[in-house]
Amino acid sequence: MTDPPSTQRTVSFFGGKGGVGKTTLAASYALLLAGRGHRTLVVSTDPAHSLGDVLAVPLGDEPAELSGGLWACEIDGESVARRRVEQVSREAQEAVPREVLPAVEQHLQRAAASPGTVESALVDRLTDLLDEVPARWDRIVVDSAPTGHMLRLLSLPTLLTPWIEGLVRQREQVRGTERMLSGLLGRADTGQDPLLQRLHGRRSRLERTRRRLLDESAVHLVLVPERLPLAETERAAQALADGGLTLGSVAVNRVAPSDATGLLADRARREAEVRATIRQRFGDHGVVEVPLLRGELTARSELAEVAEHLASAGW
Numbered sequence: 648m649t650d651p652p653s654t655q656r657t658v659s660f661f662g663g664k665g666g667v668g669k670t671t672l673a674a675s676y677a678l679l680l681a682g683r684g685h686r687t688l689v690v691s692t693d694p695a696h697s698l699g700d701v702l703a704v705p706l707g708d709e710p711a712e713l714s715g716g717l718w719a720c721e722i723d724g725e726s727v728a729r730r731r732v733e734q735v736s737r738e739a740q741e742a743v744p745r746e747v748l749p750a751v752e753q754h755l756q757r758a759a760a761s762p763g764t765v766e767s768a769l770v771d772r773l774t775d776l777l778d779e780v781p782a783r784w785d786r787i788v789v790d791s792a793p794t795g796h797m798l799r800l801l802s803l804p805t806l807l808t809p810w811i812e813g814l815v816r817q818r819e820q821v822r823g824t825e826r827m828l829s830g831l832l833g834r835a836d837t838g839q840d841p842l843l844q845r846l847h848g849r850r851s852r853l854e855r856t857r858r859r860l861l862d863e864s865a866v867h868l869v870l871v872p873e874r875l876p877l878a879e880t881e882r883a884a885q886a887l888a889d890g891g892l893t894l895g896s897v898a899v900n901r902v903a904p905s906d907a908t909g910l911l912a913d914r915a916r917r918e919a920e921v922r923a924t925i926r927q928r929f930g931d932h933g934v935v936e937v938p939l940l941r942g943e944l945t946a947r948s949e950l951a952e953v954a955e956h957l958a959s960a961g962w
């Protein structure tokens with residue numbers, strides 16, 4: 648069996664340097680999918696959100712339906728992390744003996760401020776949204792943060808797996824000791840361990856997301872036809888391959904018109920060389936070119952124009 652074309656995958660990430668056109672292409676592609684009758688969610692995971700600006704609607708954490716079959720939201724990792732810490736803190740008040748509560752609170756406050764927490768909250772929220780396929784959505788389009796940030800997000804479920812396995816093992820050992828002590832003291836052990844159940848739950852959630860990222864997602868890399876973005880795209884493609892993730896198509900955005908005159912003609916000549924290298928290097932994955940357009944690209948008609956270029960390249 649051959650792999651399905653990457654544009655058939657359920658989840659499409661758009662990655663690349665800042666300013667190359669990730670948000671524009673993600674929004675256009677989502678419009679294209681929705682227009683074809685797929686219930687589509689486009690979600691921004693870039694802390695510097697601009698999806699709402701491009702779609703000309705205010706967006707929040709909860710998906711809002713914009714038009715028939717198209718939903719959009721912007722995940723704010725920090726507020727998700729804050730809410731999660733508050734929730735754990737509430738649960739701890741009921742589950743943990745009063746004398747250890749201050750220590751637990753202190754730990755939670757420290758955890759809330761640590762850099763990994765915000766990203767892991769982002770993964771958590773993304774997991775919620777991915778879990779709503781196929782009940783609520785057929786396709787998910789992710790407008791990602793610039794490359795390094797996106798790659799960390801994508802690798803997090805894999806990185807966190809051994810960590811959570813370690814926590815599960817530690818907890819199981821503690822439970823073993825607790826049970827033994829209960830036995831020695833002649834006390835009944837109910838066998839219930841909410842903490843262990845929670846850890847098992849998190850482990851299976853993480854594993855599900857990891858599999859979804861590996862098996863059901865493709866990462867489309869966006870670049871403009873210049874040398875530096877090309878070098879970054881090469882590195883990103885390698886990082887995706889190393890992580891077992893699927894590189895989708897490569898989208899070359901803002902291509903200068905070939906019939907340009909003056910300054911733009913110089914650009915077009917220089918771009919031609921880089922475009923040839925891109926085709927050579929990524930032709931197997933499918934290269935789509937989107938011309939430099941006139942407008943600000945926030946009107947639906949302009950996004951539709953971008954979408955037409957994607958469609959004509961077989962997306």
Ligand SMILES: Nc1ncnc2c1ncn2[C@@H]1O[C@H](COP(=O)(O)OP(=O)(O)O)[C@@H](O)[C@H]1O
Nearest residue numbers: 665666667668669670671901938939940943944
């Ligand atoms: N093909 C294009 N032609 C002209 N302007 C474009 C094109 N694609 C994107 N832009 C403009 O470039 C800017 C950056 O695009 P954006 O999608 O926000 O990039 P990113 O999400 O990668 O940071 C925006 O002002 C957008 O309107």
Ligand SMILES: [Mg+2]
Nearest residue numbers: 669670693697
């Ligand atoms: Mg963007």
